Each structure stands twice: as structure tokens, then as C-alpha cells.
Amino acid sequence: MVEPLPLYVNISLAVDPDLPQQLLNERRERFELAIQLALKHAAEAGVAANAALIEGREVEGILAEVSACDADLLVLGLRQHIGFGEMGSTAHRIAMRVTCPILGVP
DSSP states (O other), rough: OOOOOOOOGGGGGGGGGHHHHHHHHHHHHHHHHHHHHHHHHHHHTTTEEEEEEEOOOOHHHHHHHHHHTSSOOOOEEOOOOOOOTTTOHHHHHHHOOOOEEEEEEO
16 A cells, blocks of 8 residues: 655655655555565465555555455454554454455454
């Protein structure tokens, strides 16, 4: 999930107009590498898996991707101290609206 950059990054526009785009590109590259590695490990373990790099707001983006690909299962990473029960958390907001089974992984 590549979320929009924080607003304070806009301050950098006065110094380097290309910086926000460079930061987003670096995030995309890191996430693409992580996705490739995860898919490689899944394939080596005999698990069929798909992954998508989604840009934008996390809840809406994840729900749109789940719907678009007709997912059988959504695997969602959870922070150690927050689970599905934490009201208002991203995981909770997704769990309340997702149309497929969800697996939370700490």
C-alpha cells in the first residue's frame, strides 16, 4: 500500500520540486521488491498467491482491489499491539466491509 506522502513534504517543493515524486518512487521500488520476494517464497512453498501494489488511501484501495480481483482470501498484516478488535484501526475498518474471508497475520 503506497499511501500519499505527508503534507509536510510539500515544504520541500520550494527547495526541490522533484523530491515528493522521488520519495514516492523509492517507496514503490521497496514495496515491489518485497512483493516479488513474498511471491517467490509462496511459489517455492507451493502456494498460489497474487499481490498488488495499491496506491491511495489504504482502506478504500484494499477494498477496491479485493472486489476487482474477486479474492478468495485477504491476508492482512497486523501490528503486534492492534488486532481486528481495535475500533477505528485499519484492520477493523477493512474487516467490517470486506467481501471475502480475512486472515490477520501478526
